[in-house]
Amino acid sequence: MSSTNDHESLKSRLTSLTRDMILIASTESRPEERTRCFEFLRHHLDATEGLRLDSYERNGHQSLVVRPHGCDSPDVLLCGHLDVIEHSEPDGYHSHVEDGRIYGPGSGDMKGQIAIMVELMRALHRHHPGASVGLAVTSDEERGGADGVRFLVDDVGLRCGVAIIPDGGSLCDITVEEKGVIHARITQAGREAHGARPWLGENAIERLMLRLTRLGNHFATYWPSEPIDEQVNHWFPTCSITLCETENTTVNRIPSRASAVVDIRFPPPHDVASMLEEVTEILGPGCTLETLMTAEPTHLAPDPLFSEATKEITGKDVAMVRASGGSDGRFFRDHGIPVNLSRPLVGNLHSIDEWIDIESMVTYYRICKRYITNRLSLDR
Template identity: 25%
Template sequence: MTPLDLTSDPVSLTAALVDIPSPSHHEKQLADLVEAALRRLPGLPDSQIIRRGNTVAAATRRGLGRRVILAGHLDTVPLAGNVPHQLIDDVLHGCGTVDMKSGLAVYLHLFALLADAPDLTSDLTLIAYEAEEVESRFNGLGHLAVSDPEWLRGDLALLGEPSNGIIEAGCQGTLRLRVTAHGARAHSARAWLGENAAHRIGPVIARIADYEARRVDIDGCHYREGLNVVQLESFVATNTIPDKAHVLVNFRFAPDRTEDEALDHVLRYLAIDNLDDGFTVTLEDSMPGALPGLQQSAAAALIESVGEVRAKLGWTDVARFAPLGVPAVNFGPGDPAFAHRVEEQVPVAQITHVASQLRNFLTTRPS
């Protein structure tokens, strides 16, 4: 396999990363190449590079008074016949071009270019991590936060998530709650002998459908919450009254709520305490949001450099920096609407534009 040249232009580096397949749980080859490329950088001792599983991190230690973390995941969703890359009319096509090998390429390129450069104004931490596209328990950044939390400490963290070259600040929290109604089976010709669980859960669904989403402004970023049924299941046979009905409810909450506050809000809204013993409720998953933290000086300097900022309406790994008090934003090339699609693609001009904006930020003295 051809070694990676991190100092090559970020478009060429994106193409090289795309051509190295790395679906979740299969990042080793790419992690090996990234680690080897980092260890070849002049002026960066091996002691400033770590490897944890298929997560690779490197850091400068120049005493510049401010630290910026550049983090991006190595993995993609499963391939769909969209590797190797194709370059068509200045648009790069291929798996991961948007989510998020173009963002990772920009971060790797700038780290390699600036790590020993005299015009760098912030120390840098680079984290290329595994398993973002699967269950949270596999997430390499999450593992690093537990095993080596000092590597997530800094004045500002950037995640290379696709954001169309606009800063997307903070992120929403998310929780999933399973509500199960219990009934009694019976032949559908003698339905009165049973109790239809699907009918029993109907009022819960109606309540969710009537939910009025809260909108909240935090640091000028507008977050809109949402409560929705994302899975509905109730079936035994076509001639049988079902004895169970399941509704999986997803609540996306603004980052001014804690996880406990969000759960309490949903339970109160659904009037769970008023349900009889024929219902069970299980919290299946919960992740906190992240406040934008745009008033902190490093974040304000980035906004001044880039010029555009909006709220992140989904959940991303920026939330892993919130417990450490590190403001974190999403900033990368690519339209997120193309993420995970067979026709995933990113304009090369957007890659170079994001790289130029970020280089300007990293080489401008804080005011």
């Protein structure tokens, strides 16, 4: 086969694998669809000789780990998640190809990347049986990764020399740092009263609003005066109010309780402890702050060989970038495992017209293949 044919057949295999997976609505509310997606992956992988497929489960979230026989801790671990976010249109889980892109929910986050990793596993283990390369696929990244990568690494004891997670950065942008995260609920108590006689009560919503305004004003002091440009001046702490609730359902009753959820992101030198202290002080006494999820800012320590392979394949300079969002990479970093975080060209993530660029999928496949063959000294 000529190399043009190789290129075209790889493109079409990656495209159909991705589009087949998009049809499976593997969201949080559909456990049976997530199971079906794992079955689909198994069928694509179990024909490759010499591979062992292990399934794990925690709190209804399945994971699949694929390794060569006799290899518990592969040197290179490809890692992804098959869960996609929920869409309001229940029959929106299909795709179309236009302008060299696959459009559809989960195409770029990250079923297209899973297709690439499955193809890589099959090709590498066919040509280099026993190569120290594994694959881990989880199903709870969009809700924090506690039952997926965290469980595999902390509880099952999965280890590797380096993890490749194609869920951040871009083709020539390798993520080196991620902000820390605090998801917390702020609850304010008050005293119920009739809406016509506010002097008899204490309005929980109004008291909470004052605290949230103080919090907003405080975080505004970190905000640069120039318009924000990613990679230029985005590296500062932020606080977003994402939920605001009261149990009150009556128009003329002053509520006795109100709560809000905040999503706080912060770079070093801040850490979870210092940030919580800061927030507690600004909120002041008389309300409670309950953390729902926390993560320290993470340095990913990518392998320099990965950026070399990226440069070799693309012929372009590689940028080391800082991400406002987090990834499953932090769970590997807790055990000192380096993480290579870049990905094909993607866009409109988490919307119905999410896309992944097909040509860049082939390029990303080649980058990973080059990196793995270099790192493991396999012949090309």
